[in-house]
Amino acid sequence: MSIQQGGGGGGEKAERSGFFIGADSDNVSEEDGEDHRQLILQRANALASENRLREAIDWFSVAMRYGPVIPEHLSTFVDCVVRNFSSKLDRCRSSTAAATDDMFDCPNCRDFLGEPVTIACGHSYCKRCLQRRLLSKCKLCGEPVTGQERQVDVILCGLLEKWFPGELRKSKTLLEVDELCRGKRYQEAVSLATDVIRADPETTAVARLSRAEAYMALKQYRLALEDTEFCPGSRCSAEAVFRKAMVLHEMGQVDESLQVFLHCLSVDEDFPCAKRQVEKILCDLLSPADETVKVGLRETTQNTSPHVRSKTLVADAQAEPQSPVQRQHQVRATSAHLFVDNQEKRWESLERPGLSRAHSLRVHGSMCSEEGLKRVCSAPQLGDQEKASLLKRKLSVSDTEPCVVNSGSSKPKKQGMTKGSRQQAAKAKTCRSVPEDLLDPNDMECSLCMRLFYEPVTTPCGHTFCKNCLERCLDHMPQCPLCKESLREYLACRKYMVTKVLERLIKQYLGQEYAERTKNHLEETRELSDLTKNVPIFVCTMAYPTVPCPLHVFEPRYRLMIRRCMETGTRQFGMCINDPQKGFVDYGCMLTIRSVHFLPDGRSVVDTIGGKRFRVLSRGMKDGYSTADIEHLEDTRVEDGEELQRLQELHDAVYEQARVWFQNLKIRFHNQILQHFGPMPEREADIQATPNGPACCWWLLAVLPIDPRYQLSVLSMTSLRERLVKIQHILTYLMSIPNS
Template identity: 60%
Template sequence: MSIQNSDGEEKAGFFIASNIESEWGEDNVDHQSLLLQRADALASENRLKEAIDVFSMALRYGSVRPEKLSTLLDCVLRNFKKNVGGELAAQPIVTARNSVGNTADVFSCPGCAWFLGEPVTVGCGHSCCKRCLQRHMFSKCKLCGEDVMNVSGALRPNVVLCSILEKWFPNEIKRCKEIAEIEDLSRRKQFEEAVSLANNVVKSDPGDVLARICRAEALAGLGQYKRALGDLEPLWLSSAKWAEGYFRKAMILQEMGQVEESLNMLLHCLALDQHFTLAKKELEKRLHQLLSPGLENVKVGLRETVQSSSAHLWSKTVAGEEQEDVQAEENGEGGPSESVGRRSLSRAHSLRARRGPTGPAGEEGLKRVSSAPQLGDQEKAALLKRKLSVCEAGPSFIHSLGNKHKKQGGTETAGAASCTSMPCRTVPLELLQASDCECSLCMRLFYEPVTTPCGHTFCKSCLERCLDHAPQCPLCKESLKTYLASRKYNITAALEEVIKQYLCKEHMERKRSQTEETKELSDLMKNVPIFVCTMAYPTVPCPLHVFEPRYRLMIRRCMETGTRQFGMCIHDPRKGFADYGCMLLIRSVHFLPDGRSVVDTVGGKRFCVLERGMKDGYCIANLQHLEDVRVSDGEELSKLQELHDQVYGQARAWFHSLKNRFRGQILQHFGPMPEKEADIQATPDGPACCWWLLAVLPVDPRYQLSVLSSTSLRERLLKIQHILTICRASPTDS
């Protein structure tokens, strides 16, 4: 791959962008927005050379947030990946888990692959360590690819998982707390204390990778960059696809002034993990600095370009000095302070050798900077293209470093290799207790555990029932309105795997009881849920607005069991609900943010109530379905058909006599009148037009109920004909 343009190509791209600008004239057009749109389009088409030119022009019109360069960054990464032959395809560190997989996977963070210290369960149901989320290591879950939620707000660890891990792995938890303390000291810029604590941790466990990373950051804060690289280098080399290793090294190299190598590391990091948020933001900032107008940026860019020729020599010098320091420490030459002073002097001497005004390269660079104060956007764009040409040396440079350290055969590299392999953690059998995984609402083993943003875990069905009554956490009473609105009650995967692996018998028993309960709810003849509301008829749509908690539960159970059916009856002051009703089939459910729902249903079979009861606040009943008595006599069937045709004609005449607004309301709510059926006894409930008419005609519900309960088609037709006669005699707008 060649990201760098020839001079002719650079001029051509700049000429195109200039022509676009000249066409706008001097009116009030937002030139910067148009240029940014053009640049985004060029970058999307993978025309990197022209995109750089146009982006550089856009920045002349004013400041632009670095995030606006995300399309350009994507284009750079595509070219970089193409250059390295796709060997750094972005893959998650932990690609998959299964119920019988490696024990270490269950207790490992999918983001960093280390121990799941302070697990935070995100919106997709997967749990990551708090450290990864605090540092914004990634924007998408490494297991499912969904956007990571709750990262911007307070990170609440999963209470149940934390309790289990602290009980089963106290040493690991203790080490995680020490790591958190080291990082906290570094954040407060107490680097010496952080290094001292990290030294103690590494001394007790030389294979602790996170301790070495934290120590490297603290050392970098003290300006001891070679020692920091000494901690990172063997870890980075032993795990060729460790994205965080590339990022950490890139930041240290940037502080050391090795800008080109730092940029190369960042590109490798994003090539491995395109959702590594920190690296992406850092690269956007770097591109923004290179493209922004101003002499200082040009000076820095020119100096980096001048120094790029000695980049490999500099890396060798650093490695050689680092080897000397390590040997000096092992031989006991000088105390810690003396060693630090020697490193600082060595680093200062190295920087002077590279940057000092007395060096040939330094003099030439300064002369070029001082003689180029009028550099325009074309030259800056060309400079950036040359700057991005470090991508061409990516794989060979990385592999050369790896081969060099392999040849050295140092013990630290071997130690890092061993510490990057995942340990096989064993759960003490004597500590396994089912009570550690019990729902605080139903007091039974978790079944489909879900975790709220506040960190509390419940069975999915238990939590939904609580949210039916109030949008608050049942334990801490924190508002869950946003969580309720999203309705993403995803199963907490880590806890589910723990239960399946270590509490297998209890899980099977819990699953069996749940299956029996579901089977009992799916019977459409016994204990059928009854919605006491309005009249419903076979084949006729019946939209419902569900807001009461008891009916929210009822509708949810109908969906979960797969029946998608419930009974509809009108209210009866003595019995609670009428003796006759109609089954409704749920076609779709639209949930509103506050938990209410709009349920689209259509009428099914008619039924007669045999027994009544209550379940969890809503009515239930044992039912018997109703069917019309079939007419088999030829003459009687002929008279029945004649009566049907007569009633159908009367119905059409009445419907067309209505005013337009009434017809429109009927059509919107109930749909058009059904077509005349060839066989009026084809279904147990008779022709659909009868039920449609019964639903739209202005009739008392008690009279409608008598028609619904009738099993004689002739009687039904006669009653409808009587109603139509009365309606035709009244005004058309009645």
């Protein structure tokens, strides 16, 4: 089918994704309709990604004719809207996002880090911000903040309670306010928040925002708006703007609330709650299910943008007669286009000379009485036009009493910047310091090693340990060493990130103790890096130079050993077979770790390849695994020309004999060898190029079905001739056995 697209597309034909969009979807099957809808949504999101907002609106509108569109489908579109309009508020964002250097402040709300919770990336936030889900990404490193529940950081909370007891008590009281709101005990929440504000009127931004939420639930919108307007340019301005938008939305001022939600995202583009609200409002705007919002927003934007309105009326007058379906689609698309045009005009005015930023962000109706504020949709007996008119009147009730949205600029508003607010702003710039008489190094000791924390890591249950100490405990059991809570998911992620606040505290206030702790750690690491002294030994199987040796590591002692090899950077350890008397034999091969794949339960699959051979000089133990002092083995070089020629001929003969044997193997054995050891190495031009001789000898030694003790005797040889002769004897014997 090829039918012209209805709605605000300028009369252009819509041919996308290999088919035409029709105005009548009744004749399309349900399955085809779903396929069409998905393709149309893909196209709409692609257009939104290219900043082609008006075209994207057309496609979202058309998609709704083939099935429902949920708010999440508009995520890309909302990102584009915010990206375009937030560029006009760069000054706002830079002023509100300027981070304080106080390590005891929450990176999100800039208030005291009361009840600190350390998230997966190692940064700590106040419990209130995480409970309210006020951030989707870490403000300091950009890592996503997952929904995994984390407990209060026990060590940090104890330190803050000791150093700043008054501020921590206030933070706990604010959490009680939030708990009362969640329990719908709003009057009690207002009372408790008011007590906090009266006790400390200079630092009450967070308390007022919590009280504003309670006022909104009690439908006391005037008081709620006053609380959100209390401190312009406050350290939690994004939340303040969001709370203001929620109040306006609850009052029925959907259009104005949308403007403020977008303002919130311009201040903090990762504010998840604001983005969800914008998606929902825009979805309602485009959806035929809510004509109230649709028509009301259309008239509101027309009133605000008379030039756009006149163009629309002319276009409507000149348009040809349309079917009800086409007309409905055009109304939705045109309303959305008007929204975009209106947004562009509002935000462009921010850069016009002589026009104040605050005036361009005017919000209607914020000072009107609660009694007259009811949603238009609560009057179902009204027709669409009557609802739109009612909404239009309610949106313009407070034109004479404007309330300005905080723009975030550094210039204060006359009505909001009180003496207390100025004192608060000055106080916010002063960093807290730890009282010297309360500073005790014992408060920052690991409970496992009883030493000062080195690379402190906090678990989801809130307990902190040295990184190495925690990893060693998790080698034995996937539980917290203190509270025994399961850490299986934490172990599976293997993201043991250092707790940044605690590490900074130790470096700043315990510099001498930290330097000594670091020195000890480096000495221990240096000792582990020596590849001839106290070399870690994996007692397991035979290993050979140049031959791959995959390992399944599950014992706690070898988990620790492999981890240390990775941390020191050597990525090497020795491999020997067992000896009943000595523990392990006198000869072995060094293995180099190529990769480690950790399994969710802590086990790992380690891909290694053989390196140098060695002889054991002495044996030892370290943390449960064997160690040894060793010396490396090298083949004795042949310098005489005739002798070297004979050695080359012997090598070529053995190589050809091995090739024939391998080709004549049964297909099952042939494939198994290829799978585990790879193909036979190519013939080498210089058989003395490496200290271990030709690689084919070691490959053959690994695949030939002979006793490990015999293999060990060949591994210990330093004469290439003797090694070739041994292998030749083995091949001759195997080839003499029928069906071998």
